Structures are given as C-alpha cells and as structure tokens.
Amino acid sequence: MNFSDYIYVDDYAFDNFDKIKENMDKRKKLITDTFFVINLNEYTSKLEFNEWMFLLQRHYKENPPLIVGLAKDYDSARDLTCHMIENCMIKVGNLDYIAYLATLPSIGEDSEKPKLLKISGGKMYV
Numbered sequence: 001m002n003f004s005d006y007i008y009v010d011d012y013a014f015d016n017f018d019k020i021k022e023n024m025d026k027r028k029k030l031i032t033d034t035f036f037v038i039n040l041n042e043y044t045s046k047l048e049f050n051e052w053m054f055l056l057q058r059h060y061k062e063n064p065p066l067i068v069g070l071a072k073d074y075d076s077a078r079d080l081t082c083h084m085i086e087n088c089m090i091k092v093g094n095l096d097y098i099a100y101l102a103t104l105p106s107i108g109e110d111s112e113k114p115k116l117l118k119i120s121g122g123k124m125y126v
Helices: 011-015 017-026 052-056 058-062 074-092 097-103
Strands: 002-009 036-040 047-051 066-071 115-120 123-125
Touching (some): 002 074, 002 097, 017 066, 047 066, 052 058, 074 097, 074 115
Antiparallel strands (some): 036 047
16 A cells, blocks of 8 residues: 555554554455545545545555545544645645645655654644
C-alpha cells in the first residue's frame, strides 16, 4: 500500500497504526476489526473512503492508492474527511488535495513512519 507522508487518524487508528500498516502492506485479512481507509483518487484528486477490505481487490494490488487517512467506523471516516477538506480549503483555497499535500513540509526519506495527524474530539494533535 502507498501511505502519504501525513495520515489523518482517529483514536483507534492512532493506537493500532503499526498493526494496521503491517497487515495492509502484506495484503492479509488478519485484522478482524473493520476500519475505513481514506484514499486519494489519482484521477479526480478527490478523497474517497471505503472499508479496508475493498483495497484487497486485484486492481488495487497493481495500482495501490495513496492512503491519507484511517478511521475506525463510518462516522469517524466522514468526520476525518470533512476535517481534511476544511484544511485543504483553508490552505489551498480549493479542493485540490494533491496541491494541499504539496504545501505540507516534506518528511525525510530516512523516516519509516508517516506523520500521524490525530483527530480526537474535534481537535487535532500532531
């Protein structure tokens, strides 16, 4: 899977990120909990969210999407997506999320983990 340098997460994904990332990289169905993946559609530059097992399809094995968020349930995924859109509108002035990602400071290549932007109770923690 392709993970963005910055990933928006809720409390659940923040606490279980290493396990989630490892299982998604291996493309295994080991995680019994359902959770949602927020990804960037490369063709439309728009955010989409689906259950993580949706990404086990053959198409996504050959064309991994850019994952920009992880959430425990539908409501959290919706709230995270809204928060991401608000940040994009404030920073860039439109809904071009690729341009928004370009405005964020780059993370060094030696870093193995992306920077987690935790949203909890409507507040963001870095």
